[in-house]
Amino acid sequence: MAKKKATIQDIARAAGTSVSTVSRVLTGNAPVSDAKRAAVERAIAQLGYRPSLIARGLKMSKTFTIGVVINDITNPFYSMVVKGAESEAKACGYSLILCVSNENPETELHQLQMLHDKQVDGIIFGPTGHNTEFIRSLAARIPMIQVDRYLPDLQSDAVVVDNEGGAYQAVKLLTQRGHRRIGLVGWQIGITSEDQRIAGYCRALEDAGIPCDPHLMSTSPAFAPETMPAMVETLLARRPRPTAIFTINNQFGIVAMQAIRQAGLNIPDDVALVVFDDLAVFALTSPAISAVAQPAYEVGQRTVQLLLSRLKDDGEAPPQLIVLPTELIVRESA
Amino acid sequence: MAKKKATIQDIARAAGTSVSTVSRVLTGNAPVSDAKRAAVERAIAQLGYRPSLIARGLKMSKTFTIGVVINDITNPFYSMVVKGAESEAKACGYSLILCVSNENPETELHQLQMLHDKQVDGIIFGPTGHNTEFIRSLAARIPMIQVDRYLPDLQSDAVVVDNEGGAYQAVKLLTQRGHRRIGLVGWQIGITSEDQRIAGYCRALEDAGIPCDPHLMSTSPAFAPETMPAMVETLLARRPRPTAIFTINNQFGIVAMQAIRQAGLNIPDDVALVVFDDLAVFALTSPAISAVAQPAYEVGQRTVQLLLSRLKDDGEAPPQLIVLPTELIVRESA
DNA sequence: TGTCATTTTGAAATCGATTTCACCGGTTAG
């Protein structure tokens, strides 16, 4: 029963023709007489033949595979990005190799190397940190689209959201409601998305004539999830206490919500809260959390679209930076 | 700068030896003199050579790639399963091709076919529905581990959680607290995981001497997310109203929470709620939701481990069903 | 020093496809 997989040779033999002809009906890029074509198709159906994509990939140096390197697939934002990307890729006949780098530059490097070795047609990449010679040379060899964040000094496309504008809107909501002591919690680890959110926070404050007070910015220069609660607590311990908090991502938002509650404070009466990066459940907590929503699915889609268009261009279209709009969703927490 | 990628031929030439020798130092499965080895290694370093995994894959019929087909990557359970799987795979030198089937049997079929065509070494698979001749024949050709759910009549390994036991504990909690009219919401679409949860619900009722009343079971025989709110509402409209609800998954849990609130009812005083499949935010809603937690990360890990062990066995170890325990987390909603 | 066993080595076959090239027969054009 479990017979060896049929090869193109077997088809040629069964159809009484040559492998060249079989290949021609397979790829359809050269004329074949109706008689031969029929014979070949019959043989294919009969033997249940499927061409080896590996052999084809070797010969054509095309694998119809896209590599994806992201930090955390359990982050709802990224999993939605991946969903969008997978859907678009699938529709165009590509598949995705998923790599999770866990914010670890070394892991990231190994994975990029591996994707290169597997000769993926392109790479979608949410960089953990700083540029390296290796990344630069890789970007020169393989079409690479950065997603969510980007390395400013890397000559390469990127698809991101309007982080600065989203944060600006969020904090503006707070200033408009009269808040003047607005805290910020987040990482400051040299990643564009987060830096831009901080920039938006500062601009909104300045627009309202409020100086940007470093004492109200609780940021950490290193990624260390276990310190998140303490970071919020320091902020709540400031006197006078901030009357509102803006968190740079939803994880900090959840931590903040918990910390504020544990401090016996009420949201939004004692401390208002606005979070960057919306979650479905933010509509269901009480109070419901106001948040900046990102078009994650569309980010994934557009990233793949841009990558596939680069595969066609091949050549020298200049790198493009696509910025998708965010949306501020006002609920009860502010 | 962007020179062609070096091949094994180039290395052989640069090192003044033959491709055979280069291959031997690469794979290390035949002795090579120290002099030649040094020369080859120097050439490799100098030219920045990396062996083509495609060519190697063709010759050795081994791709070090695992295909994963799941229903929804944005479901936190699955994304955690994938995280565990990716981590384990990465540690063993494998990578993952991720396919999302969206509960669509046709999509699933295409993806399985594609994975086969790409000659993945094995497949991890959360089946959408019923067995087919194609799946059966595929499972005979490629090592295939089912995850989360399984096709009972398919001769193949599976890694799942104790759905029946988890649901039993959840509902037992409710009966112990005196509830006698306990509603159930969920799909009943012939998928083992969900069927088993329903079975656990029934067993817990019977254990408490409560008959299993179909009027209190709001199930749908087809997957249709848009009907979820209505399904909960029918249950809440029953008179006398159920005093507790068990939902078969967390999506239904969120919908139920919303519906109960909108009906102006209080959780847990008017209606208690226990949900299968915990979410991090269930600890933060108010009331916090009691839920059955699944060891998702471990499911992913174990699945890959089992798959890799099958790649070694190759032969005829009988199919194995690994059942991991769940944990009931009691919070405020029941 | 000659023989035999043991390492090393390279030429060539192989994996399964695509593609070039030469060729054949039949129109069509000049």
Add this chain to the structure above:
DNA sequence: CTAACCGGTGAAATCGATTTCAAAATGACA
């Protein structure tokens, strides 16, 4: 009537590795 062209075909080269096989180099031993 010959030249040019074109649709259709198969033999052979190619993609970039591994592996077999036989030859060459080395070492051991009598």
